[in-house]
Amino acid sequence: MFPKFLRSAMLLMMLLFALSACTTTTQTNLTPVMAEMTATSSPTFTATPVLPAHQSTVTLAPTITSAPVVTSSGDKATFLEENYPDGSILKPGESFTKTWKIKNTGTTIWNTAYALVLSTAIPGDALGSPQQVYVSQPTAPGESLSLSVPLTAPNESGTYTVYWSLQNDSGQMIEIDGGETIWTKIVVCGTGQTCLPAATGGSSITSGSVSASLTSFTPGAESSTAAFCMTYPDNSGGWLPSAGSIALLVDGQTFLAISGGSLQTTACFQFEFPVGAAMLAQAQKISVSIGSIRLSSGSGDPQAQCEAARAILTQQYQGLDFTCQFSFSGYYTDLKLPAGMSVSQADQLITDAIERAVYGPWLLTVR
Structure with missing residues (x-):
């Protein structure tokens, strides 16, 4: 449920919007996000872009074969998700x-004769990768599959990158988003070293019609900042992550954002968390969690939104009813409760419906 002062601020902005609806349309201000939600578990897969077809010359490890020159015309692939995003830190x-x-x-x-084939390693250590890993099951056009490779971090500290190409049963290379390879890039952190998560982004995840992509993560001495961009269920504008649902998860501990809001584009955001570099350097798992999104104040006609929500909710919950009356004190009055439903539960249902809340969570892996 919303804290009362946030509810009042939202309603004030929406009332001003409603009063000015007959004049010119104003641009939505960049505001801190709203609402309250606890982050929960999420898939651990993340995504990074695939390398373009043109690549610089690299040194080949002795046991690694270069990618085939011939590219299959009928075979195409799109990269969806991965674990261990670029810059993941591992122990020797x-x-x-x-x-x-x-x-x-x-x-x-x-x-099942299609395979992921080891291609190139920089600086030459292939992390113990097998030469090839075959597709586990037939995969028709439009279907997805997971390809897994067992690996081991080297004993020497440093940054290691290994590339693989996807090949068909004739040995022809399959383009993945127009590129020639997929890869893993890890950082091996030795005992006594201070290794921080990568400050660059690339991690993303999609749930339903909403996706989120981590664009940067920057540790500081006392706090750290994360930036991400989102795509929404429609192009109506006014969508924001719900405040109280933005958290940094560090080895099972939850740290809610202490400040933040939208950037120059309303689809991108930056938040600050009360966790410094020293703690992050010792952590095994770090991720940014976005619990939910909803429409912000001023993004529509609150009376019409309330009436639409009432029509749906009174059918779904027999005995629930209310009168839509937008004011400084709330969206509605004359609340009638069905048996077994509390006032707070009803208010959450009504508020979520009016503000078209969409729940994730969307979990963006930093490490």
């Missing part, structure tokens, strides 16, 4: 399994 000798989720966007069925 630590074992891990890298997994990519890929969609068949071509015109042919991928059979």
